Amino acid sequence: MPEGYDALVVGGGIAGMEASLTLGDAGFDVLLVEKEPSIGGHMIQLSKVFPTTDCAGCITTPKMAATGKHPKIKLLTYSEVEGIEKTGKKFRVRILKKPRYVDENACIGCGRCEQACPVLIPKEWEYGLIGRKAAYIPFEMATPKKALIDLDNCIMCGRCERACPKEAINFLQEPEEIEVEVKAVIIATGYNLFSPEKKKEYGYTGNLTVIHTSANPNIIHGMQMERLLAPSRPYHALVRPGDGKVPERVAWVLCTGSRDKSVGNPLCSRVCCMYSIKQALLYSSAVPFGEAAIYYMDIRAFGKGFEEFYNMVRELGVEFIKGKVAKIESRNGNPVIIAENTETGEIMEEEYDMVVLAIGLLSNPEAVKALGVELDQYGFVAQPQENSNPAVTDKEGIFVAGTATCPKDIPDTVAEASAAAAQCIAYLEEVGS
Numbered sequence: 001m002p003e004g005y006d007a008l009v010v011g012g013g014i015a016g017m018e019a020s021l022t023l024g025d026a027g028f029d030v031l032l033v034e035k036e037p038s039i040g041g042h043m044i045q046l047s048k049v050f051p052t053t054d055c056a057g058c059i060t061t062p063k064m065a066a067t068g069k070h071p072k073i074k075l076l077t078y079s080e081v082e083g084i085e086k087t088g089k090k091f092r093v094r095i096l097k098k099p100r101y102v103d104e105n106a107c108i109g110c111g112r113c114e115q116a117c118p119v120l121i122p123k124e125w126e127y128g129l130i131g132r133k134a135a136y137i138p139f140e141m142a143t144p145k146k147a148l149i150d151l152d153n154c155i156m157c158g159r160c161e162r163a164c165p166k167e168a169i170n171f172l173q174e175p176e177e178i179e180v181e182v183k184a185v186i187i188a189t190g191y192n193l194f195s196p197e198k199k200k201e202y203g204y205t206g207n208l209t210v211i212h213t214s215a216n217p218n219i220i221h222g223m224q225m226e227r228l229l230a231p232s233r234p235y236h237a238l239v240r241p242g243d244g245k246v247p248e249r250v251a252w253v254l255c256t257g258s259r260d261k262s263v264g265n266p267l268c269s270r271v272c273c274m275y276s277i278k279q280a281l282l283y284s285s286a287v288p289f290g291e292a293a294i295y296y297m298d299i300r301a302f303g304k305g306f307e308e309f310y311n312m313v314r315e316l317g318v319e320f321i322k323g324k325v326a327k328i329e330s331r332n333g334n335p336v337i338i339a340e341n342t343e344t345g346e347i348m349e350e351e352y353d354m355v356v357l358a359i360g361l362l363s364n365p366e367a368v369k370a371l372g373v374e375l376d377q378y379g380f381v382a383q384p385q386e387n388s389n390p391a392v393t394d395k396e397g398i399f400v401a402g403t404a405t406c407p408k409d410i411p412d413t414v415a416e417a418s419a420a421a422a423q424c425i426a427y428l429e430e431v432g433s
């Protein structure tokens, strides 16, 4: 008989954690399945949040800890839903748990395997800004804080095995097939980032995770800038990746991969204007003598306190240039922006120390394939009753929250997650046991 839960939550970003905690606090048994080795999603990677400039990690880490130790929430990380079938009132769900090659129960997260490992490859979690080992803990605040071994890059030297004080390394671990029964499902699989190399004329040709193959490593993207500005940042000071120099002139290029049919995404990503304004403010505090410029088509400051935040940053001296960037070239390692200032008609050529491409949020259709719900034309989960029951999908008993339905900011994501949990609770009470 498969294990039974009231609800399955798929995805452990801020939406999935919030929905799980709401359900768990209301006394329902929750299984939270996360494909990465840790929960936290994109929010745990952010520096601060607009418009309050609260520290993102200080909000996310307690949520991660509360989710990880909640008596009503079972966490299944490094796992993905493979199939789902409705039988009567319940869903039978097949889940694949990938091998960590580390016994999760034995591992104490001491990091000795990581210290002993001689392999160094780009760290995905830091978007390639620094390296990681083949035996590694995904990041400092990871939940669960357990190591894993990346077998594709492991050289089988056995040093991690010898260093582990708990004999937790197990190269013989196999993928595990798990079957469970649940009464309801909440999809919280979030978004994918636009790959800036698709915008060839902007000169970011590197793989998202390997900045050093970039044509110019001083052309970075918005998430890399979040990491450079975060309290848990990969370098001790705000320096540019190309040569470790403090960038004295930085420009942001808005709408990189958003509102752009040439790269197949006509949608506005809703957060890039505000996250760029926030980054320019944080940059100005970190480098007080620095110059910040934002190239924009128009500023979408639609939320509570956003317009005031925008005006405040403008008044502080960040330059706003209304113009579409045509091209970014390189001169002596410095990015050079070529743009038309649409207010003056002038063709501009400006050299900077670093350029940040404000990449947008795309759908994550692969994540929901196994769940069989209807998608909209852009690959986001469709909301057939968007105005009256936004958390409802086309499948009875399957709900959705957060950026799985469209790009949005954290406050809207959290509000939706609570709403999805409330609708899920009403459904669970209706179907009974």
Ligand SMILES: Cc1cc2nc3c(=O)[nH]c(=O)nc-3n(C[C@H](O)[C@H](O)[C@H](O)COP(=O)(O)OP(=O)(O)OC[C@H]3O[C@@H](n4cnc5c(N)ncnc54)[C@H](O)[C@@H]3O)c2cc1C
Residues within 6 Å of the ligand: 010, 011, 012, 013, 014, 015, 016, 033, 034, 035, 036, 039, 040, 041, 042, 043, 046, 048, 049, 050, 079, 080, 081, 188, 189, 190, 191, 193, 222, 223, 226, 271, 275, 278, 359, 360, 361, 364, 366, 367, 368, 401, 402, 403, 404, 408, 409, 410, 411, 413
């Ligand atoms: C550069 C940048 C800066 C930003 N700054 C701000 C800001 O300052 N303020 C603000 O309000 N918003 C900001 N945002 C937006 C913010 O990141 C999102 O609103 C928020 O993270 C959405 O949370 P989510 O849970 O919906 O999605 P995600 O954070 O994407 O979480 C989804 C989770 O689901 C997991 N998952 C995916 N597929 C599967 C699967 N198949 N099975 C299981 N799990 C899966 C993922 O691994 C992830 O953990 C920013 C965005 C960017 C790109």
